[in-house]
Amino acid sequence: METIYLDDFLDEGIIREKSFRQKVSQINWNDYNAKRVMIKGCSSVPVPTWAYLILTAQLAQVADDILYGEPCATVKIYNRNKA
Numbered sequence: 001m002e003t004i005y006l007d008d009f010l011d012e013g014i015i016r017e018k019s020f021r022q023k024v025s026q027i028n029w030n031d032y033n034a035k036r037v038m039i040k041g042c043s044s045v046p047v048p049t050w051a052y053l054i055l056t057a058q059l060a061q062v063a064d065d066i067l068y069g070e071p072c073a074t075v076k077i078y079n080r081n082k083a
Contacts (some may be wrong), residue, residue, distance in 0.1 A: 006051065007043050007045075009024075009051065010045065029061065035064060038074055039052065039067070056078060064080045
């Protein structure tokens with residue numbers, strides 16, 4: 001399982017939309033192709049809802065599963081139906 005840490009998106013100790021979007025645009029999303037990806041729930045700062053939505057929207061294009069939370073207690077928020 002791959003993990004995205006929200007602390008990696010901090011800009012001077014907080015999540016700012018402009019720098020967050022810039023960092024998101026620099027990610028090679030193909031690295032997450034057909035993988036299970038967890039967006040780690042705990043961060044050292046409050047995380048705006050839009051940050052989760054942006055990450056989920058990008059991941060939903062490539063990942064098979066998107067989970068939120070901690071490794072011991074994840075919540076599935078997206079599953080690519082492999083019909």
